[in-house]
Amino acid sequence: MRDTLPYVLILYYSRHGATRAMAEQLAAGVESCPGVAARLRTVPPVSPTCEAVDPEIPAEGAVYADLDDLRNCAALALGSPTRFGNMAAPLKHFIDSTSALWLNGALTDKPASAFTSTSSLHGGQETTLISMLLPLLHHGMVYAGLPYSEIEVMNTTSGGSPYGASHVAGKRSDRPLDDDERHLAQAQGKRLARLALALDAMRREER
Ligand SMILES: Cc1cc2nc3c(=O)[nH]c(=O)nc-3n(C[C@H](O)[C@H](O)[C@H](O)COP(=O)(O)O)c2cc1C
Numbered sequence: 001m002r003d004t005l006p007y008v009l010i011l012y013y014s015r016h017g018a019t020r021a022m023a024e025q026l027a028a029g030v031e032s033c034p035g036v037a038a039r040l041r042t043v044p045p046v047s048p049t050c051e052a053v054d055p056e057i058p059a060e061g062a063v064y065a066d067l068d069d070l071r072n073c074a075a076l077a078l079g080s081p082t083r084f085g086n087m088a089a090p091l092k093h094f095i096d097s098t099s100a101l102w103l104n105g106a107l108t109d110k111p112a113s114a115f116t117s118t119s120s121l122h123g124g125q126e127t128t129l130i131s132m133l134l135p136l137l138h139h140g141m142v143y144a145g146l147p148y149s150e151i152e153v154m155n156t157t158s159g160g161s162p163y164g165a166s167h168v169a170g171k172r173s174d175r176p177l178d179d180d181e182r183h184l185a186q187a188q189g190k191r192l193a194r195l196a197l198a199l200d201a202m203r204r205e206e207r
Pocket residue numbers: 013014015016017018019020080081082083084085086117118119120121122123124169170172173
């Protein structure tokens with residue numbers, strides 16, 4: 001018997017708050033699914049100065065993730081601002097510390113997805129989502145994008161794609177999520193929560 005709810009780890013990096021706003025919408029979607037909790041975690045920035053260390057608790061927002069957050073999750077949503085069409089270095093830096101989990105298959109058969117924010121509409125959202133998919137596949141996770149049954153995937157004129165939720169934050173990273181982007185972020189969180197329950201039950205049955 002477990003004494004806590006299975007949780008979806010929403011692990012993101014955000015410099016200016018746009019990706020964080022998306023993470024909060026995914027969390028709302030997760031929490032709309034009974035029996036699953038959302039756990040928001042972030043990662044510290046990285047610095048070219050090796051000696052620079054960040055305080056253990058960030059000044060605002062979610063606390064920093066540790067490997068146990070990842071090891072024990074029932075599902076994972078990875079979020080990053082787009083940087084040159086790729087995920088941001090702080091998130092990649094954290095992922096590169098997960099070899100121990102890879103070695104013992106801790107994330108195998110768990111559902112995962114990705115979300116991103118860009119300044120421009122064609123600034124590389126899809127490539128960034130795919131860059132986040134790659135390490136998830138190496139970990140044996142089951143990737144879940146967004147199905148076209150969410151009609152906003154077809155109708156959006158901003159963010160949101162079959163590869164995952166996304167947001168166009170504008171030049172100053174201050175454009176709020178619009179209705180389609182918000183809906184799709186929540187739908188992705190909810191879908192991940194449902195898949196988390198289903199695959200959690202499957203893994204328990206096999207044990
Ligand atoms: C180094 C760097 C590279 C970036 N590369 C891109 C890019 O390739 N395409 C794009 O549209 N925006 C790019 N941006 C802008 C961010 O993706 C955008 O401002 C994002 O919404 C920031 O998210 P945040 O508010 O969560 O930090 C870049 C920003 C930085 C600092």
